[in-house]
Amino acid sequence: ERASDLLDVEERIINHLRRNKLLSAIDPHTVVVAENLTAGDIILFSRRKIRGCVMDYGGSTSHVSIMARALGLPTLVGAHTASRVVSAGDMIIVDGLEGELIINPSDETLKHYKRLQGRYVRVLEEQKKYVPLPAETVDGRRIALRANLEFKSELELLDEFGAEGIGLFRTEMLFLTEGRLSVSEEDQYEIFRQFVEAAGDHVATIRVLDLGGDKLLPVAHREHNPFLGWRGIRVLLDKKDILHVHLRAIMRASQHGKLRILVPMITTMDEVHQFRSVLDQVVSELTSEGIPFDESVKLGAMIEVPSAALTADQFATELDFLSIGTNDLTQYVLAVDRGNDLVADLYQELHPAVLRLLKITIDAAHRQGKPVSVCGEMAADSRNVPILVGLGVDELSASPVYLPQLTRVIRKIEFGDVSDLAEKALGAQDAIAVRALLDDWLASHPFDLQHILDTDGNNV
Structure with missing residues (x-):
């Protein structure tokens, strides 16, 4: 040792x-x-x-x-x-x-890209007029748009891009920056407090430490297949001393606003029970020590493993909300390493198998009256919005800069219409067929949605 x-x-x-x-x-x-x-x-x-x-x-x-x-x-x-x-x-x-x-590059190519830079800036400025508007479909379905954040420097972007709070705060950045697991309770609390306060009247969703996979500390345990190994909640349940300090800091921060706790890489209900046991111990300690915290903090799980999606009804029964992490879910469903460029063309978020797991999760949660968020990069691509809204998601969470464009698209669609589109996508043969369905759907609509997508800041 x-x-x-x-x-x-x-x-x-x-x-x-x-x-x-x-x-x-x-x-x-x-x-x-x-x-x-x-x-x-x-x-x-x-x-x-x-x-x-x-x-x-x-x-x-x-x-x-x-x-x-x-x-x-x-x-x-x-x-x-x-x-x-x-x-x-x-x-x-x-x-x-x-x-x-x-x-x-040649002088002409340089001039061309300088013009593109200018156009990109203009597109982003154009989108900002949607910041104060609600993300609501034509027929009145409201979608909450929240921000994915990693760094304290991003907090000022919440108001700038109209985020309705924080849908995902990746706490591992605090540990990766320090290069160690033993970050003090006080240091963690101070960071979490700032994020909760920055969310104001909106919710701040704090995902507990999610190390492993492609998020490794310099001294992390090396594995042959880290994405299928010691990561997420598995690390924390093996390092309960780290989890204990982590949860004390999070719960102390809850007194400063509306806070939700999100647990990553959940695969079994036993993991939920073990996590809740540590959380209950922390709550008992803070109570006996007279340290204030919010007793109504909600607890949710990341659905990013196929087994979790297929048993989402069990998780929805005991948890307050579910958040679908499409980045990992897609790679696990399709057996495609999302960090491997050699198989990048096989990484297809709109594959019917992925969409069906999203639908299973959403329906299971809604039967229990629980909300569902999509917080992967799939939610940041405005071209996916019609299908995601059609599947019934309640929240989309993405980097702040993408939120005005998501609002812009949502305000152009009807929930009933995109529900039909999503239903057809679920029965499609493959991702290519889903894309074709989406393209045909866009072409059949007289409003300017296709133009909006063509001028998306992601596609300039």
Whole structure:
């Protein structure tokens, strides 16, 4: 055990020295090109104000990609040989929207991309007029639009983009930034308090620490298949001392607003019971210590494993809400690594198998009168909105910048109409057929929805 501790310390020191050396060599106006980058690398590079990232490997829904977008870093993943063909000193254009890398562009190409930059800014400004408007369909169905957040610097975006609170706060960023699991209760509480207060009268959904998969600490246990191994709630139930401190900080923060707790990677009801047992112990301690907290904090689970979706009725019976994590659910359903560019074309969020699991989950929750959110990257793509709303979701949660566009689309559709569309999608043969259904549906509508989607900031 002591030998293992010493190895952990050794690895921390090596990582610290390596990163300090790397950071000192990076100019603030640099585009970083590498075979692969970790979440910790992205955090460090963002502090140097780099202009963008290019990686040979990875997928658009990998955690590193999601984090880079949250930090506003133009990022290109799955660029294959980029790290071998780009040389230090090259001028490059990173087109994260179209997935293109241009090395040493001509003057005309530079002018073209400067025009595109201007257009992109104008589109985002145009969308902001939807910020004060409710996300309500033509026939009166209201969809709550909440924000996915990782960093304290994003809190100011809640009001700027009209978020109805926080649908997902990824708490692992606090631990990844520190590079360790033993973050003090006081430090955690202070961060959680700020997020809860920033949500104001709206709810702040705090997902408990979700390490593993592609979110690894520098000293994390190495696994051959981390996405099927020690991650999410499995880590916390094995490290109940860490979970205990974590929940104390979260519950203390609940006194400052409306807070929900979200548990990741749930696969069995036994995990729910074990988690609730630790939570009950924390509540008992805080009560005896006279520390204030909100006794009405709601508890929910991430549905991101097929077994959880298929038994969603059991989870809905004991929990207050469900949140569907489509990033992981899609990769588990289709056996496609979402971080592997070699199989990126097989990662299909609109595959009927994925949609059917969404429908099973939504219907199971609604039978118990419980709300359902979709918080994966699927919810950020406005082209998916008609089908998601048609399936019956109550909430969509995405990076703040996407929320005005989601509002814009929702206000153009009728729930009854998109319900029929979703029903047809559930019976489709494959994702290609679903896309064709969606395209035909858009073409058959006289309003300007197709134009709205064509001018989406994601597609400029």
